[in-house]
Amino acid sequence: MRFLTAGESHGPQLTGVIEGLPAGLPLTPDEINPWLARRQGGYGRGRRMVIETDRVEILSGVRNGRTTGAPVTLVIHNADHRNWQDIMDPAPGSWPRKRALTAARPGHADLAGGIKYGHKDLRDVLERASARETAMRVAVGAVAHQLLAAFGVESAAHVVGLGGVWSQTPFDWSRTAEIEASPVRVLDKEAEARMIEAIDRAKTAGDTLGGVIEARFRGLVPGLGSHVHWDRKLDGRIAQMVMSIPAIKGVEIGTGFANAMRPGSEVHDPIYRDEARGYYRKTNRAGGLEGGMTNGEELVVRAALKPIATLMRPLPTVDVVTHEPADAARERSDTTAVPAASVILQACVGIVLAQAYLEKFGGDTLDELVERVERYKAHVRAF
Numbered sequence: 001m002r003f004l005t006a007g008e009s010h011g012p013q014l015t016g017v018i019e020g021l022p023a024g025l026p027l028t029p030d031e032i033n034p035w036l037a038r039r040q041g042g043y044g045r046g047r048r049m050v051i052e053t054d055r056v057e058i059l060s061g062v063r064n065g066r067t068t069g070a071p072v073t074l075v076i077h078n079a080d081h082r083n084w085q086d087i088m089d090p091a092p093g094s095w096p097r098k099r100a101l102t103a104a105r106p107g108h109a110d111l112a113g114g115i116k117y118g119h120k121d122l123r124d125v126l127e128r129a130s131a132r133e134t135a136m137r138v139a140v141g142a143v144a145h146q147l148l149a150a151f152g153v154e155s156a157a158h159v160v161g162l163g164g165v166w167s168q169t170p171f172d173w174s175r176t177a178e179i180e181a182s183p184v185r186v187l188d189k190e191a192e193a194r195m196i197e198a199i200d201r202a203k204t205a206g207d208t209l210g211g212v213i214e215a216r217f218r219g220l221v222p223g224l225g226s227h228v229h230w231d232r233k234l235d236g237r238i239a240q241m242v243m244s245i246p247a248i249k250g251v252e253i254g255t256g257f258a259n260a261m262r263p264g265s266e267v268h269d270p271i272y273r274d275e276a277r278g279y280y281r282k283t284n285r286a287g288g289l290e291g292g293m294t295n296g297e298e299l300v301v302r303a304a305l306k307p308i309a310t311l312m313r314p315l316p317t318v319d320v321v322t323h324e325p326a327d328a329a330r331e332r333s334d335t336t337a338v339p340a341a342s343v344i345l346q347a348c349v350g351i352v353l354a355q356a357y358l359e360k361f362g363g364d365t366l367d368e369l370v371e372r373v374e375r376y377k378a379h380v381r382a383f
């Protein structure tokens with residue numbers, strides 16, 4: 001399964017094309033729209049999220065609510081486009097353009113993208129660099145999760161830390177509804193209040209915040225990915241996907257960073273087996289991955305999100321037209337996007353896992369795939 005996304009933040013729409021889905025997968029907008037709503041939520045988002053109510057349209061590859069095996073085309077319209085039509089479509093050759101952005105924002109793609117593609121109006125860069133693109137990636141991730149659900153895989157995501165405040169309440173599968181109801185997607189109520197205060201303080205100060213997020217998957221078969229070649233190792237593929245999410249600057253599997261400072265005897269998860277459970281571990285510091293493969297334990301992926309680059313109290317920069325010192329451009333912006341990013345992380349890791357299932361089990365129809373997965377589960381139990 002592969003996919004492409006296209007579309008600018010303030011253009012008419014985002015488009016996604018997914019190729020390689022099996023036939024027979026139940027799929028309607030109802031499976032995707034709740035993911036889009038979850039991604040739009042979260043305390044600390046800017047006014048753009050008030051303008052948009054993201055809804056997906058499925059334009060190809062599905063009939064009667066099931067995939068046909070043909071490429072699936074997804075569309076999400078940008079409601080804000082109506083306010084940006086003339087800005088997005090300036091007369092050819094006109095300069096200066098309306099709302100041209102020339103004071104490159106430190107931390108955003110503006111300067112490097114402007115130099116690389118020869119744009120002096122850095123809006124030509126930001127329109128595609130914008131995390132608006134993640135709306136379509138989450139839609140693709142929702143489709144991936146439809147597939148994972150057919151194999152018995154469940155997932156969840158939450159915020160571990162935000163703006164210097166750590167949640168002290170560990171993740172709990174029986175409390176995912178509380179995570180969904182929390183404005184900052186944490187279980188720890190005291191931390192939640194302090195995170196909200198931190199966001200309010202940052203907003204008043206014209207500043208922004210980052211944080212740490214976590215996605216979890218259970219029900220995965222062991223042996224997704226492979227140890228035999230670098231580009232088939234699942235941890236590497238997950239890291240690539242996760243690092244491609246805007247503003248994510250670190251990725252961790254299990255307790256990866258803490259493990260680095262402990263002796264092996266306190267890190268590696270001893271192996272047990274009984275008839276009811278098969279092979280299992282009492283600890284999961286490896287986060288469900290060993291040797292580039294799932295090991296049958298819960299997959300735990302963490303990521304570090306830097307603070308939003310656009311500051312209302314701007315940092316020093318240089319104007320790329322005048323070459324004079326300037327204050328960085330100020331655009332309508334989020335104060336933090338950490339809660340939203342946890343949903344993006346969950347969706348995106350789901351894409352890599354769905355790809356790994358399709359590679360391992362093949363098949364042109366969902367029925368074939370499910371049958372092969374079940375047969376493999378029997379092999380795992382007997383091994």
Ligand SMILES: Cc1cc2nc3c(=O)[nH]c(=O)nc-3n(C[C@H](O)[C@H](O)[C@H](O)COP(=O)(O)O)c2cc1C
Binds near residue numbers: 134248306334337
């Ligand atoms: C959900 C989400 C929303 C974001 N919103 C903003 C924003 O409003 N303003 C901004 O400057 N950056 C925002 N970002 C981050 C930028 O898109 C990102 O920092 C930029 O594209 C540069 O890429 P890099 O941080 O990966 O290097 C957001 C990121 C995510 C994941």
Ligand SMILES: C=C(O[C@@H]1CC(C(=O)O)=C[C@@H](OP(=O)(O)O)[C@H]1O)C(=O)O
Binds near residue numbers: 048049131132
């Ligand atoms: C539009 C989304 O996020 C945007 C990501 C973003 C950025 O620079 O990455 C900048 C902001 O865009 P705008 O200038 O239109 O307010 C965010 O709102 C979204 O998540 O759907």
